[in-house]
Amino acid sequence: GMAKIDHHRTLRLGLPEVIYAEGKTPEQVAEIFRRMADRGGAVLATRAGAEAWNAVKAQVQDAEYHALARVIGLRERHAATLHLGPIAVVCAGTSDLPVAEEAAVVAEYLGVKVSRIVDVGVAGLHRILSQREALAEARAVIVCAGMEGALPSVVGGLVAAPVIAVPTSVGYGAAFGGLAALLGMLNSCSPNVTVVNIDNGFGAAYVAAMMLRAGAKSA
Amino acid sequence: GMAKIDHHRTLRLGLPEVIYAEGKTPEQVAEIFRRMADRGGAVLATRAGAEAWNAVKAQVQDAEYHALARVIGLRERHAATLHLGPIAVVCAGTSDLPVAEEAAVVAEYLGVKVSRIVDVGVAGLHRILSQREALAEARAVIVCAGMEGALPSVVGGLVAAPVIAVPTSVGYGAAFGGLAALLGMLNSCSPNVTVVNIDNGFGAAYVAAMMLRAGAKSA
Amino acid sequence: GMAKIDHHRTLRLGLPEVIYAEGKTPEQVAEIFRRMADRGGAVLATRAGAEAWNAVKAQVQDAEYHALARVIGLRERHAATLHLGPIAVVCAGTSDLPVAEEAAVVAEYLGVKVSRIVDVGVAGLHRILSQREALAEARAVIVCAGMEGALPSVVGGLVAAPVIAVPTSVGYGAAFGGLAALLGMLNSCSPNVTVVNIDNGFGAAYVAAMMLRAGAKSA
Amino acid sequence: GMAKIDHHRTLRLGLPEVIYAEGKTPEQVAEIFRRMADRGGAVLATRAGAEAWNAVKAQVQDAEYHALARVIGLRERHAATLHLGPIAVVCAGTSDLPVAEEAAVVAEYLGVKVSRIVDVGVAGLHRILSQREALAEARAVIVCAGMEGALPSVVGGLVAAPVIAVPTSVGYGAAFGGLAALLGMLNSCSPNVTVVNIDNGFGAAYVAAMMLRAGAKSA
Amino acid sequence: GMAKIDHHRTLRLGLPEVIYAEGKTPEQVAEIFRRMADRGGAVLATRAGAEAWNAVKAQVQDAEYHALARVIGLRERHAATLHLGPIAVVCAGTSDLPVAEEAAVVAEYLGVKVSRIVDVGVAGLHRILSQREALAEARAVIVCAGMEGALPSVVGGLVAAPVIAVPTSVGYGAAFGGLAALLGMLNSCSPNVTVVNIDNGFGAAYVAAMMLRAGAKSA
Amino acid sequence: GMAKIDHHRTLRLGLPEVIYAEGKTPEQVAEIFRRMADRGGAVLATRAGAEAWNAVKAQVQDAEYHALARVIGLRERHAATLHLGPIAVVCAGTSDLPVAEEAAVVAEYLGVKVSRIVDVGVAGLHRILSQREALAEARAVIVCAGMEGALPSVVGGLVAAPVIAVPTSVGYGAAFGGLAALLGMLNSCSPNVTVVNIDNGFGAAYVAAMMLRAGAKSA
Amino acid sequence: GMAKIDHHRTLRLGLPEVIYAEGKTPEQVAEIFRRMADRGGAVLATRAGAEAWNAVKAQVQDAEYHALARVIGLRERHAATLHLGPIAVVCAGTSDLPVAEEAAVVAEYLGVKVSRIVDVGVAGLHRILSQREALAEARAVIVCAGMEGALPSVVGGLVAAPVIAVPTSVGYGAAFGGLAALLGMLNSCSPNVTVVNIDNGFGAAYVAAMMLRAGAKSA
Amino acid sequence: GMAKIDHHRTLRLGLPEVIYAEGKTPEQVAEIFRRMADRGGAVLATRAGAEAWNAVKAQVQDAEYHALARVIGLRERHAATLHLGPIAVVCAGTSDLPVAEEAAVVAEYLGVKVSRIVDVGVAGLHRILSQREALAEARAVIVCAGMEGALPSVVGGLVAAPVIAVPTSVGYGAAFGGLAALLGMLNSCSPNVTVVNIDNGFGAAYVAAMMLRAGAKSA
Ligand SMILES: Nc1ncnc2c1ncn2[C@@H]1O[C@H](COP(=O)(O)O)[C@@H](O)[C@H]1O
Ligand SMILES: Nc1ncnc2c1ncn2[C@@H]1O[C@H](COP(=O)(O)O)[C@@H](O)[C@H]1O
Ligand SMILES: Nc1ncnc2c1ncn2[C@@H]1O[C@H](COP(=O)(O)O)[C@@H](O)[C@H]1O
Ligand SMILES: Nc1ncnc2c1ncn2[C@@H]1O[C@H](COP(=O)(O)O)[C@@H](O)[C@H]1O
Ligand SMILES: [Mg+2]
Ligand SMILES: [Mg+2]
Ligand SMILES: [Mg+2]
Ligand SMILES: [Mg+2]
């Protein structure tokens, strides 16, 4: 096989490399997954459809599939329970759920406790305002929103924690596949907001886990 | 002079044509202003700097200058007092004030009562939430915001009235001169939001006045 | 179910929340529709295809389908007859009809009387000029156009009422999926023009209804 | 001097090369102008400011300056009077005048009779409709418009002649320096419309002259 | 039916309205085609696939189909033979042929004599240079090219006639669906070049016919 | 004064509001600065030029100016010494220094220890590789880079900490004012990279401080 | 057939014309391939799928198919062995392999020795650093990368040879189909980097071969 | 000083680092220049205006200024005479000269013999065709062009050598600061064309020198 698995990464970064299943055949995903599982430790594949899942489960018995998130995971055998966090994963509308679930599931595999807050878009403010308690406990907040992507700015003003904004491709017309939300988030008037790529729930979870680990180390 | 003043418009639309001073010499602005003043009725010039104002006031004694809004106006001699509205003109940050003032001043010349609500950006929600009473009275709300342009969505969810969103060119980098705010507003998840051009406070005021007039007629 | 229906909205805004069926399964649409119907009042779903319609009609007997508009609706049982308006819904070409019908049907469900004016693009001016009488009666005008999106400017000059412009994705090449029409409408030289998102007939109708309600209240 | 004057062009194309003064020093413009004048025939420089004009008139006595158009010209000594056309040069607003004048002046130097129709934007249709007679005589129509650039479509529907549309950089915000007008014109629903570059009055005149010459030859 | 056929157009413009079949059902195309055929005169439908053709031929016996051009046509019964022109229709590569054929076939239906010059892209200059004789006879030249769209500039320098440039969507990557070719053509350094929309062979033919008719009238 | 200082923010977020001096007059900056200084606590103004600084120092004796960073600051009187971090602030070229200094200075005012690593662009890898020790100690890394913005990806692969990428407007041509760097960073193949707006050193520092505070709390 | 094969090219450029199979029918590809094979010399078709391959092999016995590269080739009968180079073809991730293989296979047919270096993206620097020896031998390096496209800058700093960068369309969201990688490469801070179109492995190979031939001639 | 001069580069790449003077103060440029001169070897500064030149010449006696190219250079004391090449530097119009001169002067400092071919734009083909002999001798060709950027494709078809295309920011309107030329060149139908950044004459020269050196080594 041509793929060079970056095993150094776990050592260097303290977190495993993650398989990006998009554009790989089910067989390729399954083979890489098995090779990584053989070395022990957690294994993750994102953007994985049903075919990839079928191929993986035939090879790795203990793997699990999270259909909405399109994530295949294998927990570390003797992994500690969730011990970092908690973080909140927030989404604006029900259409943003797949991205939010990708973030939530990946964060959990990386050892982070997650509380989910869904369908709290800014057009009905009482919805997010009623979640202030849950938000206050979060050490970091991931906010997924499409269309105008206004939710991270509102959440950013409510919490004393970093906000990782994930623009989603939800919307039509001048949403331009997530561009409107992306630009909105980059220009947030809340100074605690950073941004990852459109639909990149995985990246947001990874950054959040990294923050918490670096923070833990530093304390 | 080459400009054909569209005097029909007042008859057709019930509102006077307005002089766009940008790109005209002070002399041109003053001459058109005087010709329109001679016919009676209200006269307005927008995007007018100090030079244009100096040229106009030399010719038309009763004209007034609104420096922040960059508007020169002449009230109808026997004009009724403000009788339409009220509307609210809301802005997100202090840098949006010139656009908001353009909207407010023009609306007042068109006979609309205006209440101003400033510096209530979404990063500190308590600011806009504390204005709910004033918003509730408004028959229409003009919301001016730059950067991510999230305020119209939030206001749209708080009022039972149409929201006219004005993206401003405030911001830098990925604000792209107001493009981020414009796209955000066009994709608002509040369904009572419409949008005018970047920095077009004048247009927002004109539309609001038109709505109120058409509404009055229809009642 | 994960969706939080914003029942507050009817109270706050005087108009019901509307289901956006795109990206929801037929089952999800049907379930939300039924839950909202159970509470009484009008219910609407936009962007609804034949499958969504089949799922809804199996659960809610009195629902109706508007195929061209792709709208499923349920009228309030003891709803007043149409009592707001009239508004005009105008479209430039026959390809703009689905968007125009979405606007017209939604407006009617929101209690607004609608007169439809179709296929009156600016390349044959006599067509729109022959409709001046119908336009004169309108309290607001919704204008749907793709390609260069010039019709709202022309209509804006003919009426003493607000024009809500809906760019459509009709066209090819440099139409860029409605971008050309959108930019044209945002730069309209008629000052009574506001703009909603590309293909957003729903939003235009909602704004028009909101205007008429706010106007009625204010009179 | 480094510039290679393309003298072949007059032979090949029947029309002289034209100096593009932008980005050349006054001295360079004057030297090229004189060299071309020495060979006889008409000479033209476009985008020429006052300094370029001062430099040219010191060297070429019979040259003339058209300040609004920013064109310096020298008529052929024994040139025939204007014998091609007529064409109409139409502009939407007074701010489009410099571009329209560039077109009109260049066309006249190329031997074409021009009738000017100014300030006839589509927001007040009676203005262009009252010019139908003048338009009917035109063998080609050049239409200059900024902002939404809707005028060429309207004119295109009124004449049985080709329309050469010139988008201008007039406007602000989402006009994006003429892009909105350019896209609008490229998507015109009138099939007799072609387009040249933003602010390229020169090019429009050149094409019109070429059409009339080719037409004359062919008759 | 909802479509308002613009029969005035033939009178006003001297050329028939043309059916744009894209986005219409075969039945709609056939019905409009038949209604227009019933009135006599030439009838044309562009962007017509095999299904549309099947529907039309069942209703209008004398109609013909041009598969590569995707044009359905009906010649005027007692139409004069081709009497305008000639024009040249030139294309850069074999992939540009469908657009070039749309232009050529439409021009012929409008009474224009056409000479076709294909696969003469600028990377092998001898190909276009060997066609100089054919080009010299043309009263107007239509040039279709995708990718970098350089051919119109080269042709523009070879002929004493107007060049109507048609950018095509041929290419990949940074061709951006014809945008690269479009921008190239708008910035042509040959001043006799005008531009129509991406892939708009029809529009180019219509403009060329209009030029020749206006020229003929004027001579 | 119209500006509503958001004093709640310090309570809500644990970090002070920061004055954005761009687009404010020196007098406005000085007045807001003084009002905030009167309440005690740290005060910061970003994007402050020499005039703003002159106005501030006339009113607030203990304020300091950081010219390269264009930041005016006032330290909390009894502020703890730097106790969070350390973080690293890295920049690719010397032209990125002003943005990097804005980040470093702001971070220091927010109580974070900073180590600066400058001029280590990826074209000479030995430069960044020789800094691995300093990087290893960082709890978060801010990376500023213009042009192709490749440095955050490289740094991301070297550290077990979150990377906050700041695209700068350094570059020309297809750098498009920082767009190329912005897109590059959003698409980073290192999963621990998040992004803030172009030239937004302030925001990067704020996020880093927030992370460290939230982390400290959570430990 | 309408395609004019540019047989001159081999003479002029020393390298054969290459068939671009995209958008051609299998029959067209096969016919052109056979005609070129009949003249002797190497023949190549790029972007060729399985159907094209089936059509070609039925006509030309000695042709070979490179499925990953989607290239059909026929070697010159008495061709010299690989005698130019070596060059290196480097790719960032496994998803970039098809583009890299197109480059490698085409280069080999053009007589260039190739060494392949795959999956060496910048997030794990040790991977490319461990290939420094192979890179040092290369006379030119082709680097294929999607997403942020950072690899050419890093490679450019490691070699004393020209780097031909190929942006790939690998990525999602703000990758915009290869645009992010393209812009990144155009702004490379390594001065020995040039760029070809997105996914254009063929072009990169062609340029590399041309360089080596021109270099050989010049020595 | 903060700048880390990459002295390794000369060793690694065989060519000196070059100072990019844009955005540096004259003093900074002069200091870096002197430090590099002190080490011996050639020194170059690009984008250097008159002030930078004055500062440098006060410190480094033997430095020379190339005003049109805006390059300051210092030749290696015992440098070999020009021994690589020749290459041709070609430009389309006189406005492209500064970019072309930057390329030519830099190439000469890097030891490459240059022949200059200017003002040979494609609108008058005889100009470039008359230079075929000079082109035939070139081992590489640098082609600078703005507007539609068509010249590299034409030159690419005439030579058996690599073409390095430099889009320039010459043009207006839809030239979009060089974007039109850039896209055109990236989509060139001549397969021997590669592209560098807009106005990047320096980069083109550097790549050409690198090619010739690598070629020389390999022979
Ligand atoms: N066609 C439409 N376009 C844009 N927004 C819509 C449309 N139909 C419904 N909506 C809005 O979408 C929201 C419901 O979204 P959801 O919660 O995803 O069902 C409501 O606030 C509606 O106002
Ligand atoms: N205003 C203008 N816009 C675009 N092209 C022009 C203009 N004026 C002259 N030209 C063209 O520019 C070319 C001359 O460019 P140059 O050699 O730089 O003087 C001629 O081919 C003219 O056709
Ligand atoms: N350099 C900066 N870039 C972006 N936002 C800033 C900057 N400096 C301050 N801010 C934010 O701008 C807001 C203050 O804006 P204003 O009310 O206009 O002074 C605060 O919320 C800050 O967090
Ligand atoms: N993959 C490719 N990408 C870009 N150009 C190609 C490719 N393959 C072949 N070509 C070029 O396409 C031209 C042939 O185009 P055609 O005449 O349409 O077959 C030749 O000049 C080749 O140099
Ligand atoms: Mg919802
Ligand atoms: Mg504020
Ligand atoms: Mg029609
Ligand atoms: Mg006017």
Ligand SMILES: [Mg+2]
């Ligand atoms: Mg070919």
Ligand SMILES: [Mg+2]
């Ligand atoms: Mg450096």
Ligand SMILES: [Mg+2]
């Ligand atoms: Mg990998």
Ligand SMILES: [Mg+2]
């Ligand atoms: Mg020239």
